[in-house]
Amino acid sequence: MICFDKLKKAFNNLLDKIKGESKPEEEKKEETKQTAPTLQIEEAKSPRLEETQTQQKQEITNPPEGVQIAEKEEKKNIITTEEKKSRFSFFDFIKYKTIKEEDIQDILEELRYQLLESDVSYEVTEKILDDLKNAIIGKKVTRSEDLEELVTNSLKKSIEEILTKNQRIDLIEEIRKRNKKPYVIVFFGVNGVGKTTTIAKVAYLLKKNKISCIISASDTFRAAAQEQLAYHASKLEIPIVKGKYGADPASVAFDAINSAKSRNIDVVLIDTAGRMHVDEDLVSELKRIVKIAKPDLRILVLDSLAGNDALEQAKYFENNVGYDAVILTKVDADAKGGVILSLAYELNKPVIYLGVGQDYDSLIPFDAEWFIKRLFSS
Ligand SMILES: Nc1nc2c(ncn2[C@@H]2O[C@H](COP(=O)(O)OP(=O)(O)OP(=O)(O)O)[C@@H](O)[C@H]2O)c(=O)[nH]1
Ligand SMILES: [Mg+2]
Incomplete structure (x- = not known):
């Protein structure tokens, strides 16, 4: 959703x-409440029609109390509605x-x-x-x-x-067009933005498009990161190269690339560690991975729930590591939506996919038309 x-x-x-037509909900309710008594009194007026002419004459010159209230209420309603209309139109x-x-x-x-x-x-x-x-x-x-x-x-x-400020990248087309084996993609971003989940989604997408891949578990920083990735790899039946906890992440990536070469695998997906904050350790680790793996595509993963902080993270990575494209995750949980516009306009790199859930197929290509349609649909 x-x-x-x-x-x-x-x-x-x-x-x-x-x-x-804009009236706050409370005012709409208020209006309904005010109209209700008038309608009840209108109903009470109908038996009057069956009464004698004299009674009717008397009522015309001196209407009964209920009708007087009804008329007052009616006037009050008309004025209130008019006031509200002029206030909002x-x-x-x-x-x-x-x-x-x-x-x-x-x-x-x-x-x-x-x-x-x-x-x-x-x-x-x-x-x-x-x-x-x-x-x-x-x-x-x-x-x-x-x-x-x-x-x-x-x-x-x-x-x-x-x-549409930045040129779109169709990842599948890009991989096929490049005709380089293996095509190496590295994913990075701060702690918990969804890098590992996104890699599993991309692996699923590649498999669906009959492009073979291997995963490099280069997050040797967080305990259990290897197991998390191994779980996805086994579910998706995709090979994985793991490293020991604390091992050099760049060496793991190097091994994965060599393994891909010897097994004729099309794509290498490199997972990396996140840190609580963008810091120098993370930057120097990423620089080393990039230097050794020589990726064809560097994907920055950003979390839409971070709001404007996502923009700051992107600027930091741009200045310190460099990247080619963005994948924005957790869009399904983002009740605001503005961050998509900010990233698309303020970064000079394309947003290529949106993560819209936790399933493998919850990765959709970023498309302006799709976004505009959703934004202006009733
Ligand atoms: N709702 C939703 N949840 C997501 C999405 N992408 C990732 N998540 C969740 O976000 C949490 C963190 O995801 P991970 O893939 O572990 O994030 P990470 O960047 O690899 O985290 P670290 O390796 O610790 O830096 C998990 O609970 C994911 O299920 C998404 O598009 N939508
Ligand atoms: Mg991870």
Whole structure:
């Protein structure tokens, strides 16, 4: 299940506001409560029709108490609804006039707040708002549908530009195209982001595409890391080269590459250790692995639940180790969603896959169209 509800809500709120249909749930309930007594009194009024003409005349000049209350309640309801409408209908406010920047300041401010709250970085938020300003300032709209279309198209276009800023990499195509044996991929990232699980998912994907692979268990740092990987390898029926606890991770990778060469295996997947924080030990270990294994692809694994910290981690790895592509994990558990936009726009490297669960097939290619569709579906 992928949600990114918060980001979705930020855009939906804006569109609702434009249509003038946005009322907080409590207010909607409040309105229903206020309408109910009026309806009951309306029902009580019907027997009156069967009464005598004189009685009716008397009632017209001096209506009974219940009806007086009903009329008062009705008036009260009309005023309240009107007040609420004028408070929420942005379209009513700007229709037939040329939209100026000050007219949209409030709704943009609210959108800015909601985007930042959804883990969208400052730079990306500003881009979305600037695009929106350019799309609607100076326009004159006579129908709320036209305004809604202008805003929706602007949001979709911004997001498409953000998500397609970097060239996509199709991993399977890349491996086949390169025609190099073995094609070596190293995975790294901080502690617990999902490196080992992602390697198992990639191994499964390769197997499905009839590309053979071997796993290098180069995480010799964490106790039980070898067993975790060996479990996946055995389930997927894929060979693995293990190292002893505390052994040199680069040597394990070297052995795995040699094993792949002698067994004519297509791809080597190298798992590495994570650390609690990005630190010098991790960096020097990774540099050594990269130097010895000479990978064709260096994949940085990032956890979407880390929010803007994922962006910081990526910048750190870029400056200290270097990488070619990102896999973003735990997207299924990310209720915000903005980090996808931030990474796609602010990194100069492509996000190639999203991890969307704990099963082997929970790895989906990153696709702008898919993301936009989910974001704007009802
Ligand atoms: N919901 C969800 N959980 C995930 C995903 N990817 C990994 N996990 C879980 O995240 C936890 C950590 O995953 P690992 O693969 O062990 O992470 P790691 O980066 O190898 O961790 P270290 O080796 O300790 O640095 C596990 O419980 C995984 O099941 C994902 O896409 N979605
Ligand atoms: Mg691991």
